[in-house]
Amino acid sequence: MSEDTASEVLDTAARRRWMGILARASASEIAARLRDAPPLPAHTRLRGPETGLVMVRGRQGGDGAPFNLGEMTVTRCAVGVGGAVVGHAYVAGRDAAKAELAAVLDAALQDGSLRPALLGAVVEPLAAAQADRAARTARKAAATRVDFSTLAVMR
Amino acid sequence: MAYVAVKGGERAIGNAHAWLDEARRGDPALPALSVRQIEEQMSLAVDRVMAEGACYDRPLAALAIKQARGDLIEAAFLLRAYRTTLPRFGASTPLDTGAMRVRRRVSATYKDLPGGQVLGPTFDYTHRLLDFALAADEDMPRPPMPEAQADSAVAPRVTGLLAQEGLMAAEPASDAEPGDLTREPLEIPADRPLRLQALARGDEGFLLGLGYSTQRGYGNAHPFVGELRMGEVAVEIAPPELGFAVEIGDIVVTECQMVNQFAGSRNEPPQFTRGYGLVFGQGERKAMAVALVDRALRARELGEEVGAPAQDEEFVLYHCDNVEATGFVEHLKLPHYVDFQSELEKLRAIRAAAATDARREAAE
Structure with a gap:
C-alpha cells in the first residue's frame, strides 16, 4: 500500500467516525459545542438540505438474505467550502438545520488546519456524551440481568 | 340533483371536521398534550405506529397519534400517507x-x-394491578435507577x-436485492x-x-x-x-x-x-x-x-x-345508493314474480 492510499484509508475511517457522531447529535448539542470552536468557514449549498427516506433492511433469520424492514426519515445536505472541498451529511430524522451544520463541519474537518481544533471542541465531546449515554443504558440493562443463584433462594 | 347533493355534503363535511377537531382537543380547560409528551410517555403506541406505518420517525408517529385521537390504525394510515410525499434516497446496508x-x-x-x-x-412479572398512584397528576419522586457493571462483550x-x-x-448467505x-x-x-x-x-x-x-x-x-x-x-x-x-x-x-x-x-x-x-x-x-x-x-x-x-x-x-x-372494510359506509337501488329493484321483481306464480298455482 502506498503512503497516499494508507492516509486515504485512515481519513475515510476518521471521516466515517465523525459523520456518525454528528448524525447522532442534536442540532442544539452541536451548536453548543461550536461556541468553543474556531469559526466555521463560509459555505455554499450544493444540494439540500432535503428530507427523504431510506429503506432499512434486515436479514432473514438475522444472518440470511436481506429483506426490506421499513423506511426511516433521513435528511441530507451537501455543501462546498473554499475551492474543491465538499462536505456531506446524511442524518436520521427531519432536522434540516442539523444536516446543514453537519455537512459544513464535515467539510471543515477535511481541512487539516481546522481538524484538530474542531475534533477537540466539537467531535470528541459529542462522542464522549454519546458513549456516556450508551454506557448508562448498558448499566441499567446489566442491573436487570438475572442471577440464577439469587433466584434459587427466592420463595 | 347530484350537484345539489354534493353541495349539501360539503357543508356537512366541513362541520363534521370542525366537530372532530373539537372532540380531538377534548376539554379545553385541560392542558393540551404535547407531541413530545406522547413521544416520551406513550412510547409503545409510538413504536406500534412506526411499525405498522412502516416508517421510523418518533416525532412524526407521535404527531399522528395526537391527530388521530389515539386511533393507532388511523395514525399508521397518516404516517403511510406522509411517506408518499418524500423521495427515497436509497436502502441501508442490512442491520447487524x-x-x-x-x-x-x-x-x-x-x-x-x-x-x-x-x-x-418489561411488563413481565408485574402483577397487572392498576396503580392508582399514577392517577395523581403530580410526578412521584422516584428512587435512582439501579445500575450494575456492564460487560462490554x-x-x-x-x-x-x-x-x-x-x-x-x-440461513443461506445472500446479498440478493430483496423485492x-x-x-x-x-x-x-x-x-x-x-x-x-x-x-x-x-x-x-x-x-x-x-x-x-x-x-x-x-x-x-x-x-x-x-x-x-x-x-x-x-x-x-x-x-x-x-x-x-x-x-x-x-x-x-x-x-x-x-x-x-x-x-x-x-x-x-x-x-x-x-x-x-x-x-x-x-x-x-x-x-x-x-x-x-x-x-x-x-x-x-x-x-x-x-x-x-x-x-x-x-x-x-x-x-x-x-x-x-381498513380501506376496503370502511369503504362500505360510503354512498352505494345506485348499487343498492338496483339490488332493491331486483329483489322487488323476484318477489313480485313469486307472488304472481303463487296466485296462479292457487287458482289452478
Whole structure:
C-alpha cells in the first residue's frame, strides 16, 4: 500500500467516525459545542438540505438474505467550502438545520488546519456524551440481568 | 340533483371536521398534550405506529397519534400517507442485529447463555394491578435507577450456538436485492424476504391471532423462543457520492428467533428451523407473532403439510395490512345508493314474480 492510499484509508475511517457522531447529535448539542470552536468557514449549498427516506433492511433469520424492514426519515445536505472541498451529511430524522451544520463541519474537518481544533471542541465531546449515554443504558440493562443463584433462594 | 347533493355534503363535511377537531382537543380547560409528551410517555403506541406505518420517525408517529385521537390504525394510515410525499434516497446496508446494544435479551431455551438473561424494561412479572398512584397528576419522586457493571462483550445469537453444533438449519448467505412491496404489487407466491416485509408492517392483532392459532393446532408448530432481543442498532447507508458507508443514527428494533422442530427430508437431517420476526421499536408481542407466522409460512418450502390459515400465504399476506383492510372494510359506509337501488329493484321483481306464480298455482 502506498503512503497516499494508507492516509486515504485512515481519513475515510476518521471521516466515517465523525459523520456518525454528528448524525447522532442534536442540532442544539452541536451548536453548543461550536461556541468553543474556531469559526466555521463560509459555505455554499450544493444540494439540500432535503428530507427523504431510506429503506432499512434486515436479514432473514438475522444472518440470511436481506429483506426490506421499513423506511426511516433521513435528511441530507451537501455543501462546498473554499475551492474543491465538499462536505456531506446524511442524518436520521427531519432536522434540516442539523444536516446543514453537519455537512459544513464535515467539510471543515477535511481541512487539516481546522481538524484538530474542531475534533477537540466539537467531535470528541459529542462522542464522549454519546458513549456516556450508551454506557448508562448498558448499566441499567446489566442491573436487570438475572442471577440464577439469587433466584434459587427466592420463595 | 347530484350537484345539489354534493353541495349539501360539503357543508356537512366541513362541520363534521370542525366537530372532530373539537372532540380531538377534548376539554379545553385541560392542558393540551404535547407531541413530545406522547413521544416520551406513550412510547409503545409510538413504536406500534412506526411499525405498522412502516416508517421510523418518533416525532412524526407521535404527531399522528395526537391527530388521530389515539386511533393507532388511523395514525399508521397518516404516517403511510406522509411517506408518499418524500423521495427515497436509497436502502441501508442490512442491520447487524448481532451487534445490537441490548436493553432486553431473553432465551427460553438456555438458562445460562453467554451474555445472560437481561430482562430490560418489561411488563413481565408485574402483577397487572392498576396503580392508582399514577392517577395523581403530580410526578412521584422516584428512587435512582439501579445500575450494575456492564460487560462490554456482545451477546452471541442463540441460533448461532445451535448452528455450531449443526442442529440449526443455516440461513443461506445472500446479498440478493430483496423485492419491495411498496414499489411492486405483492404477488403470490411471495418469497421469504417479501413475506417478512409484509409481516413487519402487518397488524399486530391479526398476526397475534394467527400466531396463536398455530399454537392451538392450526398448523403443526412446536415453537420455543430461542431468543428475544430488543435494543439499539446502527443504521448505515453507502451513498454513491461518498463511496463509503456512513452511520445515519440508531434505531430501536425487536427481534425474535423462534426455534422449531423439523423432521428432516431426503436431503436434510432432522434439525431445528427458525421462524424469524424483526419489527421497528419495542414490540415483543408483534415480533413473536411474526416469528410464529413466518415459520408457518415456510411449511411448503420445508415439505410440510399445508392446510392451516397461518400457512396460507395468500390468506395471511393479503389480509395482514390494517391500512389496506381498513380501506376496503370502511369503504362500505360510503354512498352505494345506485348499487343498492338496483339490488332493491331486483329483489322487488323476484318477489313480485313469486307472488304472481303463487296466485296462479292457487287458482289452478
